[in-house]
Amino acid sequence: MPPEHTEVQVRPGVEKDLDALTAIYNHYVRETAITFDTVIFTPEERRPWLLSHPEDGPHRLMVATETESQQILGYATSSPYRPRPAYATSVEVSVYVAPDAGSRGVGTLLYDALFTALAEEDVHRAYAGIARPNEPSERLHARFGFRHVGTYHEVGRKFGRYWDVAWYEKSLAPLR
Template sequence: MSDVLIRHVEQNDLSALLAIYNHYVETTAVTFDLGPRTLEQRQVWLDSFAREGRWQCFVAVQKGEPVGWACSGKFREKDAYLTTVETSIYLKPGIGGQGLGTRLYATLFEALAKEDVHRAIGCLTIPNESSVALHKKLGFQHVGDFHQVGRKFGRFWDITWYEKAL
């Protein structure tokens, strides 16, 4: 993975990131979107990020192609939550387990350390051993579970919540 560049997300990354995300939408329960997202929908997502501030997105690029991203976004709507962000990370299928998730999240947390952010929150569909292991490795602490709160692929799924002090 030493040939991977990590940088802020750019407009020309959108199509590749959409393909990665839609893979997870269509084949897994790690996201509770039930149908593929469109370019227009993901453009709104992309437009929510900045190079500075609480809501940032970093992309991993290998041989000119985006292969994953990590981002922070709004946790809840009420203003008292502004110093808390929810984080997400997605990697191109088959590229996990090589340290890229760790590098992406580390880059994101380094950027967030310069901002007025107090907590990062991760919400994971379980079971998802690799994501749980990544969050624990990066200092997230388990704070609770919700049972059977999402229905996808004809079954109910649990979610687990993790938090990290920043």
């Protein structure tokens, strides 16, 4: 693991990041209920996901790297909230941090960059679903002004049990 004082930079995700991003996501698939995916992905299976997050527009992929080594420490995304046209100004956001990069402020840096980028877009609300319990994620979202709007109880089954998902929202911009 890089030392605590290591510099971190955040930039848009690119295709060369795909292997590392897939490895980070697969950790959460295998080890946690943070995502409700239950089968790991190959990088090729994740390629459409990566390509659905261009460098501009409301659906972004921001990647945090250790400045010197360029090791990927995590990523944040804004994705379509729902497919119907009236939802176009709403996004669902998420953050995934490499298992050895937690508690270093990487999630905060990623959300700072993501919400700065979204400030230039026609995006009105951001939503985040957090499988409970996940206090670090709830604290991160509260730090960015998200408020709890409801909980789906026992909505997902993984690892032989049911999980609740708490939903949070954040206002991003006035109506344009």
